[in-house]
Amino acid sequence: MKIGILGGGQLARMMALAGIPLGMEFIFLEPAAEACAAGLGEHLHGDYNDPTLLAELVKRADVVTYEFENVPAATAEFLTSHTLVFPPAEALAVAQDRWIEKNFLNHLAIPTPAYAAVNSLAELTQVMPSFGYPAILKSRTQGYDGKGQSVLHTEHDLANAWQILKGVPAIVEAFIPFEREVSIIAARNRSHEIVFYPLSENHHRKGILRTAQCLPNDSLQAQAEELVSRLLNALDYVGVLALEFFVVNNQLMANEFAPRVHNSGHWSIEGAQISQFENHLRAITDLPLGSTAPVGFSAMINFIGALPDIKQVLTIPNAHLHSYNKKPRKGRKIAHACLRTFTADALQDGIEKLRALADITDKS
Amino acid sequence: MKIGILGGGQLARMMALAGIPLGMEFIFLEPAAEACAAGLGEHLHGDYNDPTLLAELVKRADVVTYEFENVPAATAEFLTSHTLVFPPAEALAVAQDRWIEKNFLNHLAIPTPAYAAVNSLAELTQVMPSFGYPAILKSRTQGYDGKGQSVLHTEHDLANAWQILKGVPAIVEAFIPFEREVSIIAARNRSHEIVFYPLSENHHRKGILRTAQCLPNDSLQAQAEELVSRLLNALDYVGVLALEFFVVNNQLMANEFAPRVHNSGHWSIEGAQISQFENHLRAITDLPLGSTAPVGFSAMINFIGALPDIKQVLTIPNAHLHSYNKKPRKGRKIAHACLRTFTADALQDGIEKLRALADITDKS
Numbered sequence: 001m002k003i004g005i006l007g008g009g010q011l012a013r014m015m016a017l018a019g020i021p022l023g024m025e026f027i028f029l030e031p032a033a034e035a036c037a038a039g040l041g042e043h044l045h046g047d048y049n050d051p052t053l054l055a056e057l058v059k060r061a062d063v064v065t066y067e068f069e070n071v072p073a074a075t076a077e078f079l080t081s082h083t084l085v086f087p088p089a090e091a092l093a094v095a096q097d098r099w100i101e102k103n104f105l106n107h108l109a110i111p112t113p114a115y116a117a118v119n120s121l122a123e124l125t126q127v128m129p130s131f132g133y134p135a136i137l138k139s140r141t142q143g144y145d146g147k148g149q150s151v152l153h154t155e156h157d158l159a160n161a162w163q164i165l166k167g168v169p170a171i172v173e174a175f176i177p178f179e180r181e182v183s184i185i186a187a188r189n190r191s192h193e194i195v196f197y198p199l200s201e202n203h204h205r206k207g208i209l210r211t212a213q214c215l216p217n218d219s220l221q222a223q224a225e226e227l228v229s230r231l232l233n234a235l236d237y238v239g240v241l242a243l244e245f246f247v248v249n250n251q252l253m254a255n256e257f258a259p260r261v262h263n264s265g266h267w268s269i270e271g272a273q274i275s276q277f278e279n280h281l282r283a284i285t286d287l288p289l290g291s292t293a294p295v296g297f298s299a300m301i302n303f304i305g306a307l308p309d310i311k312q313v314l315t316i317p318n319a320h321l322h323s324y325n326k327k328p329r330k331g332r333k334i335a336h337a338c339l340r341t342f343t344a345d346a347l348q349d350g351i352e353k354l355r356a357l358a359d360i361t362d363k364s
Numbered sequence: 365m366k367i368g369i370l371g372g373g374q375l376a377r378m379m380a381l382a383g384i385p386l387g388m389e390f391i392f393l394e395p396a397a398e399a400c401a402a403g404l405g406e407h408l409h410g411d412y413n414d415p416t417l418l419a420e421l422v423k424r425a426d427v428v429t430y431e432f433e434n435v436p437a438a439t440a441e442f443l444t445s446h447t448l449v450f451p452p453a454e455a456l457a458v459a460q461d462r463w464i465e466k467n468f469l470n471h472l473a474i475p476t477p478a479y480a481a482v483n484s485l486a487e488l489t490q491v492m493p494s495f496g497y498p499a500i501l502k503s504r505t506q507g508y509d510g511k512g513q514s515v516l517h518t519e520h521d522l523a524n525a526w527q528i529l530k531g532v533p534a535i536v537e538a539f540i541p542f543e544r545e546v547s548i549i550a551a552r553n554r555s556h557e558i559v560f561y562p563l564s565e566n567h568h569r570k571g572i573l574r575t576a577q578c579l580p581n582d583s584l585q586a587q588a589e590e591l592v593s594r595l596l597n598a599l600d601y602v603g604v605l606a607l608e609f610f611v612v613n614n615q616l617m618a619n620e621f622a623p624r625v626h627n628s629g630h631w632s633i634e635g636a637q638i639s640q641f642e643n644h645l646r647a648i649t650d651l652p653l654g655s656t657a658p659v660g661f662s663a664m665i666n667f668i669g670a671l672p673d674i675k676q677v678l679t680i681p682n683a684h685l686h687s688y689n690k691k692p693r694k695g696r697k698i699a700h701a702c703l704r705t706f707t708a709d710a711l712q713d714g715i716e717k718l719r720a721l722a723d724i725t726d727k728s
Contacts, residue, residue, distance in 0.1 A: 017381060022674070023687035023699075025403070039389070040404065273682050273704065288679045295659060295704070310386070315652045318637050323387035335387075340637065340659070 001285055002027060004061025004083075006048060006075070008035030010324035010333065011067035011261050014269070016040035018277035024285070029057050036324045048075045058082045065239060065284050069095045069259050070142055086190075086238040086284040091259040094235070098140050098171045098256065105254050108230045112254045113246070114174040121162040127172060128155065134175040137161045139168050149207060151175070176253060178246035182215070184224040185265040185276050187240045187292075188232045189283040196225045197272060197292045200264045202244070206364055208331065211351065212264040213299040214271050220245075223252050231257060240265070240280035263302070263333070270320050270340040271298025296340045297347040301354040303335040306361040313337055316353050317346070331364040365649055366391060368425025368447075370412060370439070372399030374688035374697065375431035375625050378633070380404035382641035388649070393421050400688045412439045422446045429603060429648050433459045433623050434506055450554075450602040450648040455623040458599070462504050462535045462620065469618050472594045476618045477610070478538040485526040491536060492519065498539040501525045503532050513571060515539070540617060542610035546579070548588040549629035549640050551604045551656075552596045553647040560589045561636060561656045564628045566608070570728055572695065575715065576628040577663040578635050584609075587616050595621060604629070604644035627666070627697070634684050634704040635662025660704045661711040665718040667699040670725040677701055680717050681710065695728040 001024050005012045008030030016026045016037055026041030035043055042060075046053045049072050057064060063084040069092055076089040094104045099117045106112055114131065117140070118124040128135065133155075139148035150161035152172070162170075181204065185197040199218045203211040215221075228243045242262030245252040265276040274282075274290025282289055306328035313321050316339075323335040339350040365388050369376045372394030380390045380401055390405030399407055406424075410417045413436050421428060427448040433456055440453040458468045463481045470476055478495065481504070482488040492499065497519075503512035514525035516536070526534075545568065549561040563582045567575040579585075592607045606626030609616040629640040638646075638654025646653055670692035677685050680703075687699040703714040 017384065020381060020404070020689075021684075021686045023671070023685075023689055025689075040384070274684075282678065287675060290678065291682055293706070307387070311651060314646065314654065318655055320385075320638075321387075322385045325384075325387055325389075342657070 001025070001063075002061050003281065003285070004029065004057045004064040005037070005067055006030075006064070006071050007067035008032065008037040008043060009067055010036055010326070012037035013040060013324060014266075014277045014322070015065075015067070015261065015281060018269075018275055019281045022278070022281065022287075024281060027057065027060050029053055034327070036326050039325075048072055051078075054078055055082075063284050065260075065280070066092075067260060084284075087241070087259045088236060088238065091235045091237055091241070095257060095259045096141055098138055099169075101256060102171070104234075105231070105257075108234055110227050110230060110254045111252070113176050116172050118170050118172055120167075121159060124158055124162060124170070124172060125155075128152070128158065131172060131174050136173045136175055137165065138171050138173065139165055140171050141168070147207070176246045176248055178248055178253075179250070180247045181244065181255075182218070182220065182224070182247055182252075183212075183242050183244040183262065183264040184221075184228050185240060185242050185262060185268070186225070186228045186232060187276070187279040187283045187289055188237050189289050190238055190286040191288075193289050194229060194232060195279065195289045195292045196221075196228070197265060197268055197276065198294050199224055200267065202264050208304060208333075208364065209263050209302055210304070210358070211299060211301050211355065212267055213347075213351070214267050214294055214297070216294045220247065220250070220252055227252060227254065235259075239283050240276050263336075264300075266322070266336050267298045267300040267338050268292070269322065270338045271295055296342055297344050298338060298340045299347055299351050301337050301339075301351065301358055302333055303337070303358050304333060304362040304364050305330050307335050308357040308361050312357055313354070316350055316357075317341075319350060319354060328361075365389070365427075366425050367645065367649070368393070368421045368428040369401070369431055370394075370428070370435055371431035372396065372401040372407060373431055374400055374690070376401035377404060377688060378630075378641050378686070379429075379431070379625065379645060382633075382639055383645045386642070386645065388645060391421065391424050393417055398691070400690050403689075412436055415442075418442055427648050429624075429644070430456075431624060448648075451605070451623045452600060452602065455599045455601055455605070459621060459623045460505055462502055463533075465620060466535070468598075469595070469621075472598055474591050474594060474618045475616070477540050480536050482534050482536055485523060488522055488526060488534070488536060489519075492516070492522065495536060495538050500537045500539055501529065502535050502537065503529055504535050505532070511571070540610045540612055542612055542617075543614070544611045545608065545619070546582070546584065546588070546611055546616075547576075547606050547608040547626065547628040548585075548592050549604060549606050549626060549632070550589070550592045550596060551640070551643040551647045551653055552601050553653050554602055554650040555652075557653050558593060558596060559643065559653045559656045560585075560592070561629060561632055561640065562658050563588055564631065566628050572668060572697075572728065573627050573666055574668070574722070575663060575665050575719065576631055577711075577715070578631050578658055578661070580658045584611065584614070584616055591616060591618065603647050604640050627664075627700075630686070630700050631662045631664040631702050632656070633686065634702045635659055660706055661708050662702060662704045663711055663715050665701050665703075665715065665722055666697055667701070667722050668697060668726040668728050669694050671699050672721040672725050676721055677718070680714055681705075683714060683718060692725075
């Protein structure tokens with residue numbers, strides 16, 4: 001079984017590491033010459049819309065998936081009409097555009113913050129009174145890790161925020177004074193079987209995820225499972241999907257979803273019976289899904305910008321290093337560590353130590 | 365950090381899968397064209413004593429290790445005099461010859477079955493009265509998975525058994541009516557730190573390991589740790605080592621040791637905090653060793669000859685498949701499955717189901 005992946009970054013790398021023990025082989029289509037997944041399979045080096053490479057991918061792979069949602073529509077169309085592609089193209093199309101995404105969520109009665117599409121500074125100025133301040137202005141497409149986002153504190157911020165977006169179609173969203181941020185990772189396979197991971201509590205700084213902690217038995221688990229099921233079934237989804245929420249008054253309000261394996265589920269490599277990466281591959285290859293039961297207490301800490309001293313990481317009891325073999329660069333996700341402990345206290349102790357190490361090299 | 369490995373089979377493959385998340389890269393020297401580790405690093409294709417390839421390995425790798433002990437002495441010598449090689453050449457030399465190995469163990473007061481070296485049928489006939497029947501005749505070198513071994517039931521078996529060995533130097537050993545077979549996996553790093561895994565109880569059939577089960581809190585754990593420590597320190601060992609025992613009258617009697625990661629420790633991939641593969645790599649690269657604490661209840665079942673239906677394997681709760689991507693062949697280790705369960709009952713249930721699947725395809 002050969003799996004084609006659009007993208008050759010760390011998510012593709014971790015999919016391959018999960019799939020190789022199942023006997024799978026991998027082929028990556030990735031524009032970057034130094035793709036960190038490249039050593040784990042074949043690297044088709046070129047653009048996502050290169051017709052020769054796409055034809056090669058279709059010919060060689062039994063099924064195609066992707067590690068990020070910003071795949072050109074024409075690419076998804078070509079692949080879908082020539083081979084098996086999971087998740088389905090509709091999930092990509094919805095997730096690529098924040099306005100379409102929020103419309104879709106609301107159509108399914110999945111609550112979201114108030115929002116409006118804005119195509120000009122005039123439109124933005126016009127809608128703001130109904131939102132109040134603060135509010136968030138985001139590009140409708142291509143945003144990730146907080147890129148293309150501005151907080152609007154007063155009406156004096158509007159012109160500058162609009163200029164930063166360089167006139168691309170945007171969305172303005174009500175600012176949510178959330179109690180916490182959580183996400184649910186779920187997998188749906190080709191037989192429509194669904195499994196849910198325990199909720200993850202996520203801590204961001206400057207728009208980048210820093211820490212994600214597995215929350216077994218959270219009181220919002222059932223609510224999250226019900227909401228993500230609606231989304232999976234409406235999209236006739238196949239694969240792993242992550243749905244991110246704000247928690248307000250102990251209720252879930254959807255922020256966005258990612259039609260792929262997700263950074264907030266990396267703890268599942270050690271912290272769940274079967275990881276999100278293996279379950280994504282099982283889902284798209286028509287295999288039964290594996291147990292998502294938590295194993296011990298677990299959390300994930302991102303290393304941003306550069307790798308800390310490996311010896312210091314590995315000295316922390318029950319820390320598991322996952323390096324992506326990427327060159328250091330400010331704000332770049334270089335590696336993460338998973339903690340899997342036997343007590344809640346040991347987990348908190350490990351999180352503090354790993355955060356301290358992460359803070360040394362993180363200049364973002 | 366680039367790791368050179370002599371051998372490119374499943375042990376090398378699993379070392380690479382454990383080392384890649386640590387940011388390590390791999391280069392394999394392996395005579396077989398279809399090396400199952402080859403997709404995880406560079407494959408130097410040729411003999412273990414090819415001087416050009418050995419020079420290439422020395423040039424490219426920061427440290428060299430091996431996945432099997434039958435490395436030609438000249439190869440080990442060349443590597444040792446040109447680069448860092450772990451485990452040390454002496455451990456190889458001792459483990460390669462059953463007679464030297466048993467002398468070494470007895471010198472350290474590690475009890476073994478009675479044994480004698482025999483170089484001819486006449487010598488064999490002469491020593492047999494002091495052993496009695498049954499006894500085991502084994503080639504001194506090159507034996508694995510029960511190859512090169514004959515059981516001697518009566519004096520009439522001697523001539524035939526000797527002929528099967530084709531005149532190679534041999535060893536005769538007293539037959540041990542053991543209660544069970546266990547092994548201990550231990551790791552010693554370059555700073556002489558030592559960690560021990562829980563004992564594994566091993567079940568063989570026709571000389572091939574079929575099932576290994578992790579035994580947390582076994583009453584013989586302390587005795588095993590004491591014995592393997594003597595061996596590790598005497599060899600100034602660096603890396604993972606497996607010491608196999610017969611249990612007789614609830615006492616340990618050493619059978620043999622393997623200076624490498626070992627089939628009876630494969631359960632540690634899911635069943636221990638840090639696997640034998642990762643701890644071997646940490647040991648040889650001067651990193652701190654990781655916790656060997658058991659995670660749940662675990663066992664490993666080998667798939668011999670051919671792979672069972674993957675869907676059936678993955679339907680068994682908490683089963684983890686490890687395929688080696690090797691072509692089916694009678695008696696060949698093709699894959700294994702690890703079970704990691706939350707109760708002892710679930711483990712026994714899973715072992716029975718996996719053994720039933722393994723028996724379908726195993727024609728050995």
